[in-house]
Amino acid sequence: MNHHIPFFSLERQLSNIKNSLELQINQLLSSNQFVGGPYVDTFEKKFATYTETTHAISCNSGTDALWLSLAALEITPNSIVLTTPFSFIASSSEIAAHKAHPVFIDIDESYNICPKKIETWLKIHAIVRHDRAVHKKTGFPIAGIISVDLFGQCANYNAIKSIANDWNLWIIEDACQAVGAHIDNKKAGTFGDISCFSLYPTKNLGVCGDGGVMTTNSTQLAEKLFKLRNHGRATHYNYECQGRNSRLDAIQALIATEKLKYLDDYNDRRREIAQYYTKRLSKIPFIKTPRETVGHHVYHQYSIQVTNRKTIQEQLLEKKIETNIFYPKTLDQIPFLTPPKELATDCPIAHNTTQNILALPIWPELTDNEIKYVCSCLENSYVVNRNPRPLDTPAIAYTRGKRGCSESGLS
Numbered sequence: 001m002n003h004h005i006p007f008f009s010l011e012r013q014l015s016n017i018k019n020s021l022e023l024q025i026n027q028l029l030s031s032n033q034f035v036g037g038p039y040v041d042t043f044e045k046k047f048a049t050y051t052e053t054t055h056a057i058s059c060n061s062g063t064d065a066l067w068l069s070l071a072a073l074e075i076t077p078n079s080i081v082l083t084t085p086f087s088f089i090a091s092s093s094e095i096a097a098h099k100a101h102p103v104f105i106d107i108d109e110s111y112n113i114c115p116k117k118i119e120t121w122l123k124i125h126a127i128v129r130h131d132r133a134v135h136k137k138t139g140f141p142i143a144g145i146i147s148v149d150l151f152g153q154c155a156n157y158n159a160i161k162s163i164a165n166d167w168n169l170w171i172i173e174d175a176c177q178a179v180g181a182h183i184d185n186k187k188a189g190t191f192g193d194i195s196c197f198s199l200y201p202t203k204n205l206g207v208c209g210d211g212g213v214m215t216t217n218s219t220q221l222a223e224k225l226f227k228l229r230n231h232g233r234a235t236h237y238n239y240e241c242q243g244r245n246s247r248l249d250a251i252q253a254l255i256a257t258e259k260l261k262y263l264d265d266y267n268d269r270r271r272e273i274a275q276y277y278t279k280r281l282s283k284i285p286f287i288k289t290p291r292e293t294v295g296h297h298v299y300h301q302y303s304i305q306v307t308n309r310k311t312i313q314e315q316l317l318e319k320k321i322e323t324n325i326f327y328p329k330t331l332d333q334i335p336f337l338t339p340p341k342e343l344a345t346d347c348p349i350a351h352n353t354t355q356n357i358l359a360l361p362i363w364p365e366l367t368d369n370e371i372k373y374v375c376s377c378l379e380n381s382y383v384v385n386r387n388p389r390p391l392d393t394p395a396i397a398y399t400r401g402k403r404g405c406s407e408s409g410l411s
């Protein structure tokens with residue numbers, strides 16, 4: 001095969017829905033409804049139905065969804081929010097944007113925040129005063145938890161919700177990468193007091209620009225979020241709180257509504273590709289395949305761990321297969337997110353993961369043959385691991401495999 005396999009492409013997906021989108025966009029252009037209005041209302045209703053939540057409030061990015069959620073939960077400066085160090089920057093930068101402190105709790109093998117480590121941190125560092133958790137050393141209030149459903153897999157909410165309940169903490173579910181994921185038929189979007197989604201083009205439900213959504217089952221929080229995303233307005237010139245302009249454009253709402261129809265199909269195909277990758281790649285000694293430990297994973301990313309990442313990445317690129325690294329650094333290493341000494345924590349698993357992690361192409365329109373080609377190239381990589389860093393399985397030199405890429409059907 002002589003194909004270039006981009007890490008991500010929307011070309012095939014958009015060409016499948018182009019005609020229908022063009023027709024609707026033409027109608028929208030004639031309607032003169034560009035900000036707010038029926039397209040946005042329809043999307044919000046359909047998104048709430050899809051996520052099985054009472055309210056969906058759109059906004060202009062996943063980052064804003066996090067900022068607005070923290071504002072709605074009335075976070076105060078110097079509050080502490082427990083969160084994962086292994087995520088996209090926005091899951092912590094918005095805590096810092098409110099002048100509060102992210103405290104980083106290490107991940108487990110699911111790549112998500114480890115509930116046991118949250119509990120241990122609270123037991124050691126927190127006391128309860130007047131029903132509120134407080135940090136012993138600094139006296140800072142411990143407000144809540146931002147858990148991220150990383151790569152498309154929900155965090156362990158059975159455990160996280162019970163801890164939040166015991167310590168009277170709110171939860172913001174950062175489901176920006178996990179639309180359509182679920183645990184025991186409870187969808188991503190239902191686990192937080194507020195849950196946040198991104199509609200960035202590369203996401204499982206991505207539009208043609210920036211966009212975001214928040215979901216909640218609390219009418220009180222929904223009312224606040226509707227105001228906050230629109231300058232704090234209750235009615236036109238009646239400002240009740242300090243908000244911002246974070247509205248979703250009608251054109252993006254239209255695109256999101258159209259793509260929502262196919263989201264389950266897109267996610268099913270992602271799962272099919274992931275299962276095939278796991279079946280073939282788990283046999284390769286220098287590769288650790290991702291674990292599906294919590295609920296129904298929707299594989300926004302398929303991230304393996306490898307002992308000799310740079311070499312593998314270069315070898316794949318020689319075969320015109322693009323890969324990516326999510327994330328090369330933990331968030332505590334980002335200068336403006338580094339916690340003060342009293343709030344510093346150890347996150348060895350997250351740090352180690354940043355050294356080994358490698359994301360393979362996993363977009364729904366990849367063909368069976370392309371996926372098989374990626375697997376064959378990985379199998380055929382001749383890796384001389386002189387100084388391998390240990391994964392779970394010891395790294396050993398891997399020699400050329402025999403499998404080609406001529407099978408058909410991903411089974």
Ligand SMILES: Cc1ncc(COP(=O)(O)O)c(C=O)c1O
Binds near residue numbers: 063210
């Ligand atoms: C986990 C996570 N949180 C938040 C965001 C921010 O979303 P947006 O890019 O729409 O601002 C992203 C986007 O990549 C993300 O992956």
